[in-house]
Amino acid sequence: MLFNSLDFLGFFIVVFVVQLCLPHRPRNLFFLAASYFFYGCWDWRFLGLMAVSTVIDYICSHRIATSDDAATKRRLLAVSMIANLAILGFFKYAGFFVDSWITLAASRGIELSPRTWQILLPVGISFYTFQTMSYTWDVYRGEMKPLKRFADFALYVAFFPQLVAGPIERGKRLSPQIKSGPRTTLDGFQSGSWLVFKGLFKKAVIADNLAPVVDSMFALESPSAVQVMIGAYAFAFQIYGDFSGYTDIARGVGRMLGYDLSLNFRLPYLATNPSEFWQRWHISLSSWLRDYLYIPLGGNRNGPWMTSRNLMLTMLLGGLWHGAAWTFVIWGAFHGVLLICHRRTTRGVGWSDHWIRRTYPLRLFCMFHLTCLGWLIFRADSLENLHNMLSGLLRWSAISIADWQNIWMLALLAAPLMVLHWMKERSQTLVFVPNLSLVPRLTIYTTMAATILALGSFGKQDFIYFQF
């Protein structure tokens, strides 16, 4: 059930109307049932998996909270972590590691029979696993108290707006809301509607119209430099439109129901360095990796080499989180190198305000292009495809009419978005359009609505992050 489908519209209308009539506890139970139904629409077989993960973490977190013995707490934490990582590892990475092992053995002259079994990847497993892990960890660290009711905890794991592709909610943020049961308000409904509308625009107009361009560029046998660049730029805006569109809809739906979900994007293509980029892109994941991986590894406390090691490990695992493929590992390593270089070159250097202002466009340009280079690695289907695309950067040829049309399409979809982002950056607020005066606000609303009607692409493309 995609957010941009008629089925979801019908589902949401029913959920919205029914929840208005229910008191707090039954309302939570109803949300839980709706969330399981929502997830079951993809594949009901994996409901059991989510339930198992929920039960393990519920029991572990409660025992941790009630136990006075530090060793018992550690053991329970270990049980929770191992169980979650085992589920994630089996369903997401088993095939990858077996294939890699077979390839490695073959390179040493050892013939192993190829893998004949396939494991289906449960939708959203990376998201809800990380969410439950952070919950248990926070309880272990004493940063929060566990939810008493099992149904409330199950709702925390499965809350349908953010179940399939995030944002990865922390227990500290979402569980108090579940406990208190916030109601739908007029302001929440209006701002939530705007978020849904904005998300739908990003997904249906920007991401799904750019998807065929990206697919065609990455399918070329010997692309030219211009085609590689079109592919990289188009994918940069496709993945932004797709993922931030999903997040906007998720947050909007949550807000219409009374819940405030985390911010996941903060104008990422206006970042001027790699560190800033990760404070703007997929914030819920990057902050998760920071809090539960980078800092426990030692963070920046043990000297520059250990900091670099920790950064690299964090980014490698962050890359691998996205999927079981070498391209994701390389992408993680690429961002790890960027972060290390940035840290090494800027640490202890005092930049004057004047110099920062003067170099702003250059830093913006460089970071955007480094990000696009990263997306090239991320999007490549295989290492051969990646090699093909990178070697294409050195292949110059005349620009065909089809290329011009793709450039035009890219400019038409990306330029207004970037202008709006720049205005948001200038005003330092992400709630820009709803706060404009009547004329520009209506102009933007009408243009967006007409564009969704005329140019929106519906029901053809899944959200990219569903595969993670």
Next chain:
Amino acid sequence: MNLPEEQSNSAAKQTIRLIERRVVSVLIWCSPVLFVAGWFGASLYWRTLLYLQPPNQWDTVLTSRIGVLIGTVFASAPFLWKAALKFSRLDANRFRGFLSVSIVLVILILAGVVLDHPKARFALEEAVKARAPQLDFVRNIAFKQQLLRNSPVPHHDGRPHILIVGSSQINLGIDTEMLRQSSGAADIQSLCMPGMVPLQYSVLAKPLCQQKPTHVLCWVSEFDFFRETSVPVVRLRWCSNADNLARLASTLTSRQQFDNRSELADLALASLSPIWQQRSLINLVAFRFWWPWNVGVSEVDEDEAKVGAALVGQQRGLENARRNISRTAMVRANFQSFGEFAKVITGNHIRLIVIEGESHPETMKAYPAEFRLETRARIKQLADTIGFEYFDETLRPVFVESDWRDAVHLNEQGRDRLTRFVAGIIDTEFASGQKPEPAQPEPAQPEPAQPERP
């Protein structure tokens, strides 16, 4: 480094107002420039923007009403914005979101009314034709919309007015010039679309009758009836209206209606909103604007994407047939839809001639032969019940391998043979002084032009 926050407090609003005021004051100072830019730009380049034609001459600027209108809109927009800023307190109420949505809906309805105007529709269709290559599907829609909107061709001395309806198979299978000469037809129109499916026939039946043809010629086979797996939205959206939607829904079982709920909702929206209805055309116009002026027309043609069923090779056609021809859930609805079409056509006293279609012999081996027999039997039954002429393969020319240009389309030789056969049917009737009569339940069938296939 300051990262923007998600805040909607009064400080954020003040910052945004400040930015707005600055932008507005700059724009007001620039409004004369905006007027001139809008006037000159629109006068000179409106043809370029719409139809990709070279810019207008400079002497047209002074007399261009479009230019003055656009210039005025450009120049007055900053003043309107300033007025809105001045009265922004009126806009500050709890229901501003709902009010905005209401106003946007009204604007969209008005935009739909404008788009429904024949002049606007014509401009859009011409803009599509300027951008799309010959066999592009959307280009085809533009042509069909124009054809159906045009006033009907008057009859000439009782001579036939033939309307060819179907897919690219019959479009490429009939030589219209040859048919005109040999049948003495006053006019021959083609309402063929690439891959036209039976569900399209029923929704196009009434508009076709408004063209007042004397004959409607179709070529149908299992290739048409055993293919679609769901309601083909892109093929039906452009001609969707409440009447067509009801007719379409009636051909589907309740289970099919549920399975195709998204498609039916899409068509329902198309019947309500002209913007949604014309979205394929608008999409093409918006995204295929680019046209490099330094490239000549011939080079452009060479570079155009090769699209359309006419260019399907033998191998590709075989693969398509193997993959697509099967007993889908839509088979029953397809036959019912074709029956509806036949009823409307014959009910309007138009002679409906249906020829059993076929493909390259190798292509037909790609799917079970029973589909062919079933199609023949069911169309025959429809013909007997409704009263149209059906020429199955025993009554029409037999096509051999050398008659085919690719997996599904006839070549010149095959086309000549089919055209002569059709002309024979029509010419015989008109040469004998017959006027088109209301179709009889059991029409007389001419002798087959070729011996029966063994």
